[in-house]
Amino acid sequence: MSKPSILIVDDSAVIRKALSKTLDTLGAKVTQAVDGADGLAKARAGRYDLVISDVDMPNMTGFELCEQIKQGQATRSTPVLILSSRDKDEDIERGFRVGADGYLTKSGGQDEFLASVREFLDRQDIIRNRKVLVVDDSTYIRTTVGEALEKSGFHVIRAENGRQALDRLLGGEVPDLVASDLDMPVMDGVQLCKALRADDRFKNIPLLIMSSTDDRAVIRRMFQLGAAAFLIKPFNMEQLVHTAEKLLSDHFRNLLLEKERLRQEHTLMLGSITSLIQALEARDVYTRGHSEAVAEIAARLHDLGKIGIPDAILLKPGKLTVKEYEIIKTHPTIGAEILRPIPSMAPLIPAVLSHHERIDGTGYPHGLKGKKIPLWARIIAVGDIYHALTSNRPYRDPMPEERVLEIIHDATVGHLCSDCVAAFLAFLES
Ligand SMILES: [Fe+2]
Secondary structure, eight states: OOSOEEEEEOSOHHHHHHHHHHHHTTTOEEEEESSHHHHHHHHHHSOOSEEEEOSSOSSSOHHHHHHHHHHSTTTTTSOEEEEESOOOHHHHHHHHHTTOSEEEEGGGOHHHHHHHHHHHHHHHHHHTTOEEEEEOSOHHHHHHHHHHHHHTTOEEEEESSHHHHHHHHHTTOOOSEEEEESSOSSSOHHHHHHHHHTSTTTTTSOEEEEESOOOHHHHHHHHHHTOSEEEESSOOHHHHHHHHHHHHHHHHHHHHHHHHHHHHHHHHHHHHHHHHHHHHHTSOTTSHHHHHHHHHHHHHHTTGGGGGSOHHHHTOOSOOOHHHHHHHTTHHHHHHHHHTTOGGGGGGHHHHHHTTOOTTSOOSSSOOOGGGSOHHHHHHHHHHHHHHHHSOBTTBOOOOHHHHHHHHHHTTTTTSOHHHHHHHHHHHHO
């Protein structure tokens, strides 16, 4: 979340000051109100990620303030946390009855308070502007479910059946969560679920099933098809909202974890490459071993940039479109960019960047000609084509070696460096 904005409502200046100071540690922008009436005016005038209110105040109590906030069209999705010295069960219950999202007693201490505020802000961050697609043939369900979600801060779009839902997705309106009925005309929930799971663009969207069936076989089948949750009608809206929030927070937490994992992997990989190179540089620059090692590393790394190419393109079994091929062609540049921040990788960059250049200047990314192409890059180009032709590909069997050598030999016209090819063929013969 950027900078969360929090409204503190308390008639005690000392408490307002103490809370502000505590919230500073979260980097929050804090506004203060001196009583319930002031709090309501400020809540209506601004946009807050959280309102923290005392109960016993002049002009308007915290309970009344909370009730008003929850009834106002513009303010009802703002979470309210009541912080009171009243700690009787009946007071706490009353707080939740007027719509409070949380109730803390002032005796709870700073850690509990901060943990609770942090939880509210995280939750706000997760659901703010998240789009939920509600799919149900019943107007009543679309309305009540939609309104309950909107009231909690979700953005809601609606569809009357699976077909309409899919059309919305294909039309570019991709939700963060789909809440769908099972039994619908035209296309039912099972078909919708299958269609979503079969499409790479939509298969990770969490699917919440809402159905009046309590048949365990049906429920099990939906989970097996990839549904993330199943609510049996009639359910209360509280249950629905909580389930939606839970699914989204799990989903986004997983995405964050995955991103972090990739980042760590990347750092780790760069770390090991760096130490490899350092070990290399510790040797005499002019030894044969050095050259071989540089060649080996450059050859291993030449396609490093492919980690930046989307899987859907890189692993596509069929023919690539012109646009997809253009994307594939960025891999030498991406690879060079990955290595650039590491000073010790500098000697490898030309080889990585230029391994798809061609002698006649028709290669990429820079269209370099002849000896302008770095030697390592020209050497790798030969090895690359040999390896590509002799290994198995999804679309063809490996070629016989004789035919491969013929192709490589012919490629010295235009494509490959003739000196490198000669050296390569001599090496194979020996
Ligand atoms: Fe490549």
